[in-house]
Every structure is written in structure tokens, then in C-alpha cells.
Amino acid sequence: MPKHSMPLQDLPCLSLQGSMLSQSENNNKRKSKGCLSEGLDVECTPTELIQQWSPSHKHQRLICKGKENDSNRFVLARRSRRKKESTTCLSWDHLPDELLLRILCYIPLQDLLRMTVVCKRWHRLAFDESLWHSVDLEGLTHTGSALQQVLKTGVRMLRCPRSFVEELDFTDIGRLQLVRVDLSSSIIPTSSLERIICECRLLEYLSLEGLQLSDTILSALSKNPNLLQLNLSGCSGFSGPALADMLKSLVSIEQLNISWCEFNNNHVKSVVNNLSPTATHLNLSGYRENLLLDDVKVLVTRCPYIQTLDLSDSTLLMADCFPVLKHLTGLVHLSLSRCYHIHLAALTDLGKTFPTLRLLDVFGIVNGSHLSSLKKELPLVGINTLPFSSTARPTPAARPADRSMWNTRCRLRVRLSAPHLHVQPAVR
Numbered sequence: 399m400p401k402h403s404m405p406l407q408d409l410p411c412l413s414l415q416g417s418m419l420s421q422s423e424n425n426n427k428r429k430s431k432g433c434l435s436e437g438l439d440v441e442c443t444p445t446e447l448i449q450q451w452s453p454s455h456k457h458q459r460l461i462c463k464g465k466e467n468d469s470n471r472f473v474l475a476r477r478s479r480r481k482k483e484s485t486t487c488l489s490w491d492h493l494p495d496e497l498l499l500r501i502l503c504y505i506p507l508q509d510l511l512r513m514t515v516v517c518k519r520w521h522r523l524a525f526d527e528s529l530w531h532s533v534d535l536e537g538l539t540h541t542g543s544a545l546q547q548v549l550k551t552g553v554r555m556l557r558c559p560r561s562f563v564e565e566l567d568f569t570d571i572g573r574l575q576l577v578r579v580d581l582s583s584s585i586i587p588t589s590s591l592e593r594i595i596c597e598c599r600l601l602e603y604l605s606l607e608g609l610q611l612s613d614t615i616l617s618a619l620s621k622n623p624n625l626l627q628l629n630l631s632g633c634s635g636f637s638g639p640a641l642a643d644m645l646k647s648l649v650s651i652e653q654l655n656i657s658w659c660e661f662n663n664n665h666v667k668s669v670v671n672n673l674s675p676t677a678t679h680l681n682l683s684g685y686r687e688n689l690l691l692d693d694v695k696v697l698v699t700r701c702p703y704i705q706t707l708d709l710s711d712s713t714l715l716m717a718d719c720f721p722v723l724k725h726l727t728g729l730v731h732l733s734l735s736r737c738y739h740i741h742l743a744a745l746t747d748l749g750k751t752f753p754t755l756r757l758l759d760v761f762g763i764v765n766g767s768h769l770s771s772l773k774k775e776l777p778l779v780g781i782n783t784l785p786f787s788s789t790a791r792p793t794p795a796a797r798p799a800d801r802s803m804w805n806t807r808c809r810l811r812v813r814l815s816a817p818h819l820h821v822q823p824a825v826r
Contacts, residue, residue, distance in 0.1 A: 498523055507533075507810040527552040532578075534801060534808035535561060541584075542566055549574060549594070557792070557803045559583055559605075566590040574598050580792040580803050582607040588635065591615060598622060603804050605629035605792045607655075613640035620647035627653040627804070629790040631681065634660040642668035649674050655790040657708065658684035670697040677701045681789040683710035683733065691719055698725050708733035708787050710759065717744035724751055733787065735761035742768055746775040755779055 490498070502510065502523060510529065514521045523529075532555035533548050535541055542564030548556065549571055555578045563586040574597040581591075582605045591606075595615050601622040606615075611633050617640060619625065625648050633656075645651070651674045659665065666685055670693045673680070680701070682689065689712040698704075705728050709715060716739040723729065729752050734740055742764055748755060757780050764772055764781075773781055786795035792803045801807065 495523060499526055499528060502526075502529055503809070507812060510810070525551055530810065531555065532806070532808035532810065533557070534803075534811040536801065537812050540564060546571075554578070554600075555803065555806065555808055556580070557801070557808050559792075561585070563587070563590060566593065568593045568597070571597065576601060578603040578792075578803060578806070580605045581609065582629070582792065584609065588612055588615075592618070595619060601625050603627045603792070605790070606633060607791070608632040611635045613637055616640040616644040620644045623647060624650055626650060627790040629655040629792070630659065631655045631657045631791075632659065638662075638664040638668040641665060642672045645669065645672035645674065649676070651677055653677070653679035653790040655681040655787065657681045657787070661685055661688060663688045663690070666693055667696075670694075670700065673697070673701055675701055675703065678703055679706040679789045680704055681708040681787045683708045683712070683735075683787070686711055686713045690714060691716075691722070694719055695722050698722055702726065703728060705729060706731040706789060708759075708789065710735040710737065710761075712737055713739065716740060720744065720748070720751055726752075728754055730754055731757040731759075731784075733759035734763065735759050737763065742772065745772060749776045749779060757784060758782075759784060761785065 502513075505513070510524050514524045530548065530551035530553050533551075533553050534557040535544055535548065536557060536559055538544055538561060541558060541561040545558060545561075545563055546566050546568075552575045554575050556576060557580045559580050559582040561581075561584045563584060565587050574594070576594075576598050577600050579598075579601065586609065588610050591609065592612060592614050595618040598618070599621055601619070602624050603626060604619070604622075605628075607629050608631070611630070613636050616636050619628070620643060628648070628651060645668070654669075654673065654677060656669060666682070666688050669682060680697075682697075689709065691714070694709070694715070702725065704726050707723070707726070707729065709719075710733045712734075713736075715734070715737045719740075723732070732748075732752070732755060740760075740763060745758075745760060745764065748758065756778065758776065759782055760772075761782055769781065788794045793800050801811065
């Protein structure tokens with residue numbers, strides 16, 4: 399390629415000899431000034447004079463400090479790449495991945511997704527596993543595709559309650575890293591939920607409240623031995639034997655909420671006969687005629703460290719259950735709401751029966767002036783202060799606007815104004 403057709407940035411740095419040739423060719427077009435310039439117009443100008451008049455490029459930059467056109471001297475030269483990089487400011491391309499990831503951890507979810515279309519490098523960094531540690535998808539209308547993309551990032555904390563999830567395609571997801579998951583009150587196909595739970599082995603906190611389950615899901619949950627809190631309140635679709643097998647495997651369970659499920663007495667017996675002795679919080683409310691005094695006896699014997707126990711809406715329980723519950727020496731919170739066969743007179747002695755008791759729920763049993771009298775008899779016990787159970791629930795029902803999950807907020811959160819969550823491929 400001839401030099402006259404090359405762009406300026408591609409021309410090599412002009413050498414001293416090249417500078418002299420250019421000046422010889424153009425000596426008829428330029429007016430010389432001073433005796434020194436007159437000597438340079440001569441073709442046989444001594445080399446010493448040339449070097450004296452034309453100092454080295456490095457020395458010239460040092461004197462002029464980048465202003466080559468000072469003193470009416472025009473210099474055409476291309477700086478070397480090394481010198482240019484050392485004198486210019488750093489760009490995003492010069493920053494290491496570790497520093498960029500540190501910056502990106504402060505970027506909101508929508509802005510992080512917009513960055514994925516900038517270039518291949520930013521697309522790779524924006525989906526780095528460290529940035530997608532915790533994600534909150536509450537508020538999305540159609541969560542299927544978004545949930546599928548989030549699961550591929552290796553997310554460990556996923557909050558997606560009250561969402562509509564379409565059928566998911568899990569052909570290339572593989573083993574999931576989920577540790578804390580809240581899918582409470584969502585609409586999700588049982589088959590999709592099975593695919594999610596079957597790929598989990600690290601679950602510690604899980605809420606599936608109000609969902610349609612299956613024996614396959616309970617079998618998959620049994621493969622998570624580190625599960626500490628499990629909320630299956632209002633769930634249906636699984637059998638008593640599958641429930642028993644799951645509880646036998648969950649040897650570390652601390653809080654279990656299994657209230658108001660589609661249970662019969664066999665389901666109840668599966669719970670009381672197989673719940674791990676490590677359990678400290680249990681909600682077994684809503685079983686009316688299916689929870690018997692004998693079931694309470696088995697439960698107390700098997701799980702002596704229970705601190706919070708909810709047996710509300712068990713209509714067959716009477717005051718004779720108190721001598722049995724007395725063996726729970728660490729009982730702090732007892733719920734017996736709407737257990738209509740328990741009379742007020744039997745409740746007045748609970749302060750002596752349970753010296754550690756601090757909370758008592760008796761909604762539907764004691765009202766009006768009788769409630770005031772009971773509060774006087776039990777001055778150290780808060781009576782009917784918590785209308786909703788918090789056992790194993792990710793967010794207390796008393797704080798519906800709270801977007802925390804087991805006292806932890808997700809870093810990436812969908813703003814309600816966002817119409818959808820969609821990631822486009824990198825542009826280059």
C-alpha cells in the first residue's frame with residue numbers, strides 16, 4: 399500500500415533522514431528564515447548541522463510537553479503505542495475482571511441486564527455467579543423465562559412469591575445451587591416444580607406455601623439433609639408415606655410449618671412419628687378431628703425441645719393435654735386458638751404449668767372481659783399478641799410489605815415498574 403494512501407495513524411514514526419528528504423522536496427514551497435534554515439536548503443548540508451537543528455523525538459516531546467506546534471514548528475509524527483498507553487487515562491478495557499465485578503455488585507438488576515448487550519466481555523461479567531447470589535423476582539407478571547435464566551446463573555437465594563410461572567425448559571440447567579427459596583402462593587406447574595426441587599441438594603430454607611406438590615417433590619426434598627426450615631402450609635397432593643420418608647431424612651430440621659394441608663389422621667401420624675428430635679418450632683394447626691391426644695403424647699416424647707407449638711383448630715383437644723405438654727420444659731409460645739373444648743378456668747393455671755411460657759394464643763376461646771381477667775392471672779405472658787404464625791415463614795404475615803426473606807434481603811430485585819425481565823445476546 400503506497401504511503402500517500404495510508405491513514406495517519408498507520409504511518410511509521412518519521413526518522414531523521416525521512417524528515418530531511420521531506421524538507422528537500424518541499425524547499426521550493428516553504429520560505430526559509432534565518433541563517434540556519436538557509437544552510438538546510440542546501441542539498442549537501444553536513445550531518446552535524448542536521449542533528450543540531452533536528453533533535454531526537456524523545457527530547458522534543460520532553461521540551462515541548464506534547465505541544466509540537468509551538469514556536470511555529472510543525473512536527474508530524476506518530477507516537478509509539480507503549481508511550482501512548484503510558485500517558486493516557488485508563489479505560490474500562492484496562493480494568494481487571496475482579497475490579498469490574500466489584501463495581502457491578504452495586505448495579506441494580508435492570509441496569510445490569512442492559513449492560514449485557516454492550517460487548518461479549520460485559521455480557522460474561524454481568525452473568526458472573528458472584529453477582530447473582532440473591533435475586534428477588536416478586537412483581538413479574540410472567541416469571542417463566544426470567545426464572546429459567548436466573549436459575550442458570552447459579553443463584554443461591556431466590557425470592558419469587560405470588561408469581562405466575564409458566565412451564566419451564568430445564569434441558570441445560572443441571573444441578574442448582576439454591577440454598578434459600580421462597581415460592582409461597584405462586585402458580586407454578588407441578589412438573590416444573592419437580593424439575594427445580596429434583597436438582598437441589600443444598601437447601602436450608604424453603605417455603606412452598608399453598609402449592610400443589612407430589613410424592614416426587616417430597617422424595618427430592620429428602621435429599622437435602624441440611625434443611626433447617628420448611629414451610630408446607632396449605633399444600634396438597636402428597637401421601638402420608640411420602641411425608642414420613644421425607645421427615646426421616648430431614649435430620650437437621652428446626653422449624654416445620656405443615657398446617658392446613660389436605661391431611662387425614664395418617665398424615666398427622668406421619669408427622670408426629672417421624673419428625674426429627676432437633677425440631678424447636680412446629681405448626682400443626684388446622685386438623686380438627688384428625689389430631690388426637692395420643693398424637694400429642696407421641697410428639698412430646700419424640701421432640702422434647704419444642705419451644706413454639708401451634709395446635710390451633712384441633713377441636714378434640716381438651717384440658718387434659720396440659721399435663722402432657724408440661725414435659726416441654728422449654729415451651730415459650732403455645733397456640734390453642736379455636737380449641738373450643740378448653741375452658742377459661744384451665745388456662746389460668748398455665749403460668750404455673752409452664753414457667754417458661756411467654757406467648758399464648760387463644761383466639762376464639764377467650765374474648766372481652768374474660769381476656770382482661772386472664773391477662774391479670776398471667777402477667778408475664780403476652781396473650782393474643784400474634785394472630786399469625788411465623789413458624790418457618792420467610793416473611794412474617796404481619797409485615798406484608800417487607801421484601802426480606804428469613805431476615806435477609808436479596809441484592810438483585812425487580813422494580814415493579816419494570817415491564818419484563820429479558821436478556822438479549824451480546825452485540826459483539
